Amino acid sequence: MEYVDLHTHSTASDGTETPEALVRAAAACGLKAVALTDHDTAAGLDEAEAAGHACGIRVVRGCELAARTPYGEAHILGLWLPRDLGRLGSALEALREKRALRNMRMVEKLCGLGLDISCEEVLREAGEGSVGRPHMAAVLVRKGYAHSVREAFARYLGYGGAAFVEREVLEPAQAVQLLCEAGATAVLAHPCLLPCPRDWLEGFVRELAGAGLTGLEAYHSEHDAAQTRQCVELAGKYGLELSGGSDFHGGNKPGIRLGVGRGGLRVPAFVLERLLARRARLGLPA
Ligand code: AMP
Ligand code: ZN
Ligand code: FE
Ligand code: FE
Numbered sequence: 001m002e003y004v005d006l007h008t009h010s011t012a013s014d015g016t017e018t019p020e021a022l023v024r025a026a027a028a029c030g031l032k033a034v035a036l037t038d039h040d041t042a043a044g045l046d047e048a049e050a051a052g053h054a055c056g057i058r059v060v061r062g063c064e065l066a067a068r069t070p071y072g073e074a075h076i077l078g079l080w081l082p083r084d085l086g087r088l089g090s091a092l093e094a095l096r097e098k099r100a101l102r103n104m105r106m107v108e109k110l111c112g113l114g115l116d117i118s119c120e121e122v123l124r125e126a127g128e129g130s131v132g133r134p135h136m137a138a139v140l141v142r143k144g145y146a147h148s149v150r151e152a153f154a155r156y157l158g159y160g161g162a163a164f165v166e167r168e169v170l171e172p173a174q175a176v177q178l179l180c181e182a183g184a185t186a187v188l189a190h191p192c193l194l195p196c197p198r199d200w201l202e203g204f205v206r207e208l209a210g211a212g213l214t215g216l217e218a219y220h221s222e223h224d225a226a227q228t229r230q231c232v233e234l235a236g237k238y239g240l241e242l243s244g245g246s247d248f249h250g251g252n253k254p255g256i257r258l259g260v261g262r263g264g265l266r267v268p269a270f271v272l273e274r275l276l277a278r279r280a281r282l283g284l285p286a
Helices: 019-028 045-055 087-112 119-126 133-142 149-157 172-181 198-211 225-237 269-281
Strands: 003-005 033-039 058-069 072-079 185-188 215-220 241-245
Touching: 003 241, 003 269, 019 033, 019 045, 033 045, 033 072, 045 058, 058 172, 072 172, 087 119, 087 133, 087 172, 119 133, 133 149, 172 185, 172 198, 185 198, 185 269, 198 225, 215 225, 225 241, 241 269
Parallel strands: 003 033, 033 058, 185 215, 215 241
Antiparallel strands: 058 072, 072 185
16 A cells, blocks of 8 residues: 655744655655645745655645634645745745744743743744744753743743734635635645534534635544544535645654654555545646
């Protein structure tokens, strides 16, 4: 059986592997395809695609967008992003600007708590990437303000943490429409991680399906068997495809490996084939 991984992050956002290293690693573990889905950016895609050509693995150009819900952020993956992003490109840029504002406000809060941390340090930690809380967490751990990333989130950076600031994100249907308009395939990421009632999730999926959603990420490192089954059922009910990926972040999410997640994840290649077939039916390029 052949396997794929359709959800990964590189140094272009908050992962620790470069796009090239990530794609090479995916090829080395025998995956048939890998999608690079960095937060709010397409910056790593050309490098990833070139590495894919060099080592014979299919690379799907993707990104991950956050959307507002009453239960916190829902995440929407865009797969098969076009090379010329058009309006999606300006939307991604605006999201990165909002990220930067939010990061600044969070750093100010950390300073207000008496911690010695600057925006420059956080930016340096992120390198070229789309900057986020994992970069702040890395600085906090390095400077001894937290023992681990987990502790940094629990005390300071997570929802309810002392330095938490809400981030301005898209409306869910707007995110889906933006991706569809660009010719990408929109997939609701890790649906069961949203802390919402079951019937609310169903209504949400129905609404997104109406806006052009193609699939649900049933297979994910943090989904258990029952949650995967719930997604499969929901997808069946609303005529959606399935997707799956590890949400690999390298050292920023220890314990999650490409293709296998925490060990038990396997996304069969037919998941990719079905997404491709759906695109072909819509006349969209692969
Ligand atoms: P941001 O995009 O800046 O809002 O940061 C979100 C990222 O932070 C997610 O992609 C996760 O990788 C990471 N994250 C969120 N909550 C936690 C947590 N409690 N522990 C560790 N990492 C987290
Ligand atoms: Zn991330
Ligand atoms: Fe996510
Ligand atoms: Fe992700």
